[in-house]
Amino acid sequence: MADSSTLKGLTRFGSTQRRDAWWIENLPFIIVFGGFLAYATWRAIENNYFWVAPYLSPFYSPLIDPHHHWWPFSPAFLILGGPGGFRITCYYYRKAYYRAAFAHPLGCAVSEGHRGYSGERKFPLILQNVHRYFFYVVTIILAFLWYDTVVAFNFNGHFGIGVGTIVMLVDVILLTTYSLSCHSLRHLVGGKLDCFSCTTFGKPRHAAWRGVTILNEHHMFWAWVSMISVGLTDLYIRLVASGAIRDIRLL
Amino acid sequence: MADATATLRVFRGDAETGKAVDYEVPLTPGMVVLDAIHSIQANQSPDLAVRWNCKAAKCGSCSAEVNGRPKLMCKTRMDSLPPDQPITVFPIKTFPVIKDLVTDVSWNYEVNKKIPAFKPKPNAEWKMYQRDVDRGQEFRKCIECFLCQNVCHVLRDHDKKQDFGGPRFFVRTAALEMHPLDSRNRIPLLREQLGIGYCNITKCCTEVCPEDIHITDNAIIPLKERVVDQFYDPLTMIVRKIFPAK
Incomplete structure (x- = not known):
């Protein structure tokens, strides 16, 4: 380490010679992600206003045991672990919360001080390695969300489109794009191969890998817009279900 | 002026x-x-x-x-x-x-010695397609300025030089691991001696790279996923047992 006296001052927690506002990039994460986490938790606990025909909130889909035959708590708790775990173990979110919440590091070239650090080698953070399993879970949940979106076109047995239909359609497209831009998927469809030309189905796997790579380059963007959209979709359905606003039929 | x-x-x-x-x-x-x-x-x-x-x-x-x-x-x-x-x-x-x-950046050259060199597959056909070498070509742009090593908090703040290789050597390992003709398996080395688990992918290495190599997304995360394949994913491990790689 550069350890002469002038340099020693740079090892205290938060010390840096940077002059730009490096801390600003942590703020949106703390505010928006923190706000989303609080809102989603409150909505899961609320256990109400999640269904108004033909719309079902994405926080409660698939709707399991809504009448509490065997599950006494909010049905949201049965499924939120899947999408929640997918985001918590997501490579983008990891970067964001390791910086903003754990201060490992607070910012690039900003000192962390002399604190213990074991990275992702020990429990619980070694569990980040199960990210691909959360991907499998959200893929199943996405199938239900697409089903709900198709149902959102059905108004008492007739085809129709309401503002809620559009909101749900946009949301499910953004959630799907976020999932398709996943680093683990990028690995599974082709990234794990050393030689595309030497493998069975090498060409389509290379094409799939290229496609996921194009989306993956904007993984952070898809993470943000899909998180905001799923929150707003739930909010819209809650407002309609509670009677605070009326859904407008467009068709 | x-x-x-x-x-x-x-x-x-x-x-x-x-x-x-x-x-x-x-x-x-x-x-x-x-x-x-x-x-x-x-x-x-x-x-x-x-x-x-x-x-x-x-x-x-x-x-x-x-x-x-x-x-x-x-x-x-x-x-x-x-x-x-x-x-x-x-x-x-x-x-x-x-x-x-x-x-004194000589520590980096000591780390480099830990990484086994390229070893071709037996009877390798020395013909490669562009799609198979695209990934490696990005990694070959590295000029070894060691700015990524410098900014990496695992080395900079926690001084894990004994246990951690650093972004530069994940890039080098990725170039070798993704080489279509290479026969070696460096994944155990990555997990143990190069300590890739210490990396918490905060992307500072990518931010400072003057060659614009996407170190985290294209080298480190794909390597972490390969480590998962071999050490943490029971499903992949079972599939590999049943259908061993040829």
């Missing part, structure tokens, strides 16, 4: 003692920080130590911390820095200072 000057606050000293010294330098059009350092050497302080070679952002020698940000001095224009305050130029923090702006 002809009369304009800038103040450079340059670290002078060694590993034992040192201080920041201010120098007033005349500005010229298109000047970079390395030019300013050369101007100090030529006109004010001939004993100022700085390592440099090409002045074209290709040799990776002139790494330093300019206003606290890891940069190549030859690629940092003076007119990109705020003129109202002294510009700090310090040695890269992660490695021991030898003198002034020169640090």
